[in-house]
Amino acid sequence: MFDRLRQAFSTVTSAIKEKELTSKDLDDVAFNFQLSLIESDVGQSVAEALTTEVQKSLSGIKVERSVDPGEVVGERLATLLGAAFAKAGTVDLVANIREKSKGGEPYVILFLGINGTGKTTTVAKVANRLKKEGLSVVCAAGDTHRPGAIEQLTEHADRLSLKVVAQRYGADPAAVGRDGVLYAKSHHVDCLLIDTAGRMQTNQNLMEEMAKIARVVKPDFKIFVADALTGNDAVSQAELFNGHVGFDGAVLTKADADVRGGAALSIVYSTGKPVIYLGVGQGYDDLVPFDSKSFLGSLLER
Numbered sequence: 085m086f087d088r089l090r091q092a093f094s095t096v097t098s099a100i101k102e103k104e105l106t107s108k109d110l111d112d113v114a115f116n117f118q119l120s121l122i123e124s125d126v127g128q129s130v131a132e133a134l135t136t137e138v139q140k141s142l143s144g145i146k147v148e149r150s151v152d153p154g155e156v157v158g159e160r161l162a163t164l165l166g167a168a169f170a171k172a173g174t175v176d177l178v179a180n181i182r183e184k185s186k187g188g189e190p191y192v193i194l195f196l197g198i199n200g201t202g203k204t205t206t207v208a209k210v211a212n213r214l215k216k217e218g219l220s221v222v223c224a225a226g227d228t229h230r231p232g233a234i235e236q237l238t239e240h241a242d243r244l245s246l247k248v249v250a251q252r253y254g255a256d257p258a259a260v261g262r263d264g265v266l267y268a269k270s271h272h273v274d275c276l277l278i279d280t281a282g283r284m285q286t287n288q289n290l291m292e293e294m295a296k297i298a299r300v301v302k303p304d305f306k307i308f309v310a311d312a313l314t315g316n317d318a319v320s321q322a323e324l325f326n327g328h329v330g331f332d333g334a335v336l337t338k339a340d341a342d343v344r345g346g347a348a349l350s351i352v353y354s355t356g357k358p359v360i361y362l363g364v365g366q367g368y369d370d371l372v373p374f375d376s377k378s379f380l381g382s383l384l385e386r
Contacts, residue, residue, distance in 0.1 A: 092120035093161065093383050114139050125315030125346030130353045137164050162380070165349070169376040172358040175333050177210075177305065178217045181275050184304065185219075190268035191275045192301055194261070196294055196325050197309035198282035199230055202337035202363060206309050207279045208240035210335075210361070212368040215244065219274040224264030225250035226257040226297060227281040237279050244368065257281065257293060258300040265301055278303070291328035298329060306331040307360070312339045312347045319350040326355045336374075337363035348379065 114135050121131035137160060181191040193210070197203045204227070211221045223241050225248055227233035234250050241248045249264040261278050268276040280297060283290055298306065308331040310318035318336070325331055334351050339362035348359050359374040 090383050092117065092124050092126075093158075110139070121346065125319075125350070127316055127319035127346070127350040127354055130319075130350045133353070134161070134164070137161065165353075165380050165383075168353050168356075169358075169380060172352045172356055172376075174358055174376070175305075175360050177360070178214065178219070180305070181214065181219055185274045188272065190222075190265065190273050191305070192265060192268075192278065192303040193275065194278045194298060194301065194303035194306045195280055195309055196282075196306060196329060196331055198290075198321060201282070201309050201311040201314075203282060203309040204233065204236050204240070204279050205366075206307075206335050206337060206361075206363060206371070207237065207277050208244060209363065209368055209371040210307075211241070211246055211277055212244055213371055214275055215246070220272075221275050221277060222247045222249060222264065222268050222271070222273045224248070224260050224276060224278040226260045226264075226278045228253050228255045228257050228260060229281045229283055233279070233281070258297045261297050261301040287324060291324070294325070294329045305333070308334045308351075308357075310334060310336055310347060310351065312336040312362075313341060315347055316350075318347040319354060322351045322355055322357075326357065331355075331357060333358050333360040335359070335361045335363065335371075340364040340370075348374070349383075352376075 117138055118131050118135040121134060122128065126134070140160075177193075184191045195203055195207055207223060211223060214221050223237055223246055225234040225237045227237075228251065231253070234248075234253065238248050238250070247267070249260065249267050251260050251263070257280060264276050264278060267273070278297070278301065280294060281290070306329070308322055308325050310321060312318065322334065334357060336348055336351075336359055339348075351357070352359060358376070361371050362374050364370045364372055
């Protein structure tokens with residue numbers, strides 16, 4: 085995974101190591117680095133910020149035989165990216181759920197994202213992961229717009245022996261979410277997972293609907309689900325949802341097929357929110373925790 089992005093970072097440090105650079109050389113290195121980042125699906129604003137950091141790292145460095153500017157740039161980038169991921173932090177959903185369950189209240193997780201990213205399947209994968217931790221789970225079918233959405237979630241739940249709270253198509257998704265909360269409370273369920281719609285006909289209507297659900301159910305945690313293969317689209321979607329509704333962590337689906345890697349870096353860097361899981365296959369067990377240290381270490385070959 086993430087081979088293209090790793091190559092982008094490797095290229096810039098190697099280029100600086102291999103020769104004494106003139107001012108024009110440095111401009112060329114910066115330009116090529118930014119282009120490589122964009123080709124790796126890093127968002128434009130993030131690519132520009134990282135390129136600026138490279139240029140700052142090089143300014144004032146006298147390139148001599150005894151100096152390794154490539155190493156200097158590598159250290160600066162490691163510090164920059166490390167700070168961004170450290171600021172985003174990490175999340176232990178299982179610990180959070182157990183802590184709230186001590187008070188007899190269900191932990192409510194709201195899933196956000198556009199249709200086609202694997203959001204409903206991700207709900208099932210998270211449910212499976214929580215169930216294996218010994219937690220009780222119920223799902224709410226909050227996507228009352230997409231044909232087959234309720235049946236899809238119900239089929240997943242049946243396979244996992246879970247209850248689904250649902251209404252008819254066209255019902256108010258916020259009401260479905262509220263019913264889910266009431267069911268979880270009355271049945272002493274540890275965690276409620278709420279699936280939602282992701283129609284993109286009009287961004288404003290979708291954002292208003294998601295914001296309404298959030299106001300009604302008051303989720304403890306909001307997860308943004310993105311398809312890693314959509315690259316810049318995933319980044320723009322993350323910024324849209326974070327700006328209008330807000331989310332607390334992200335899940336990247338199809339990460340096993342993502343050789344670019346820019347989506348993970350850009351979402352963390354641009355929103356300040358952590359990536360918590362990666363979807364790496366079609367099975368319910370194909371959801372793995374995202375390890376930011378390993379991710380950054382592989383990018384910078386450290």
